[in-house]
Amino acid sequence: MDLSLTEEQALIQDTARRFAESELAPQAEALDQTKDREIIKSHCKQLAELGFMGLNVSGEYGGTEAGPVAFSLAITELAKACASTAVTVSVTNMVAEVIQAMGTAEQKSNYLPRLCDGTWLAGSFCLTEAGAGSDPSSMRAQARKEDGAWVIDGVKQWITSAEFAGVFVVWAVTDKSAPKGKGITCFLVDAGNPGVTVNKAEKKMGQHGSATNEVVFDGCRVSDSAILGELNQGFKLAVTELAGGRIGIGSLALGVGQAAMSYAMDYVRERKQFGKPIADFQGLQWMIADRMTELEAARLLLMNAAYKKEQGQPYATEASMAKLFASEKANQACYTALQLLGGYGYMQEYPLERYSRDVRITSIYEGTSEIQRVIIAKNLLSDLGR
């Protein structure tokens, strides 16, 4: 058994770390405060040019072909500096991966190069609706056949990167009479399609730099060639292919948690109360030991899930475990780290309040912690023949 990284993985991690420290970190606070999309857009462009948008995409289509482990490492490093950028990169990578996994040769050569090289700054998933969150199969959006074309109507909400995405992966009901989840199809829709409207950005608690918008499909016409995967099989695709995204979000959470703890650990060695550095108090030492142990366990869960995926083994259960644990423990790590800074942690002058707001969503999007537990238990019990 060997838990060490390959030379390439270590170099990719290093490049991600350096880019995050030199390019993202100096602007992360401004991006959070001003929500100036030009900042994140220019970072996305640079990241694409360096090969961060198609980490697990074949070189034939302009990808890096570095694999899921490198993907996880890169997202963690980017998230240490800027969670908003990290989620944009993670989602765009998953859009590219889904197209690579399920797309026709034509779809792949049409979409992947532009996602990988930064011609498009991002790609988006349109699954969630106002009435369909944890239970996406209850979606209302529908696509009907009209004069040989598909016409999509529906409203998707909270779509990451929608403002500047070049392509949307959209789920819509194509067979209303089919049992739940069996009549949904997945479509690839260009952002320029006249039937697509991206509404204004949501106001959020955190991750202010990333765009989160409502996307309206109104008489949006696409041809048969826009179908990703098979007709009426779209929901299965959402369930199976999106497991990789959970590795991304878990890795993002880990990065934010690690950044918070590392800031707090530097702080407690400097801050003096009662005549000594507060790091000398055992009560605080135990807090640090617990959180750091949890983050290390989260890291190993993520590496394990990514490694299984890289080896072509089933990894959905492991990805859910890793996402559940990493996002919950990263939330605790940010809470503890802020506590270690006392009142200073609550001030915007220090990054802890931003980390705490940014990390909160990680236990909610791409499947809440509760839904991860539902998936884990269902998979484990069905393995036992239940």
Added chain:
Amino acid sequence: MKVLVAVKRVVDYNVKIRVKSDESGVDLANVKMAMNPFCEIAVEEAVRLKESGAADEIVVVSMGPKACQEQIRTAMALGADRGIQIETDEDLESLAVAKLLAKVVEEEQPGLVILGKQSIDSDNNQTGQMLGAITGMPQGTFASEVNLGEGIVDVTREVDGGLQTLSLKMPAIVTTDLRLNEPRYASLPNIMKAKRKPLDVKTPADYGVDVTPRLKTLKVEAPAQREAGILVSSVDELVEKLKNEAKVI
């Protein structure tokens, strides 16, 4: 034209280093290592020469334990074409490095050898100069600008009084200063491709060079801790203390 670039594995510049408790040196256990920043600038300059068409091959060389292959790979990911590692666990002194480099120069016949002006671990600032002395090649140290001409290279140097420009006959040696260029990030596809570039592993014995250290380190100490400052209540008190306590005025 072929460019030879020497790179060194050193403690990452972000790391707060610690002296070993027995004062025998700096503690390297579990410390993040990286390419010496001045060597990165050297690699970048070579890559720019190649991109401009002035150079057609970049050979990168590093000496040390197997781990320094990481830095060779990094250089390859940045654009070097092939690598040479001279493997040894000996603590290499500048002179040994210069002697080995002289042998590599003899073998490779580069038009230009680019090195960092110094490495941030021991800050010796002498390998490039020693290589010049051994090989007889002209040297332009502390370069802030490098321009290639017909068989010559113009090197602008950062010297105490300002800038000095030398015209060197090639083959020549250039050592890089901080302002020569801003190194790029390695692109990830190039990192993946670096694995397929050739890397030769040699030993000092292959070159017939004796690398046994000639110097003995007696003791390595951390700089004295800075004492906490005090607040003075008036300018008069400040002047009084500067005069009588600090004795600086």
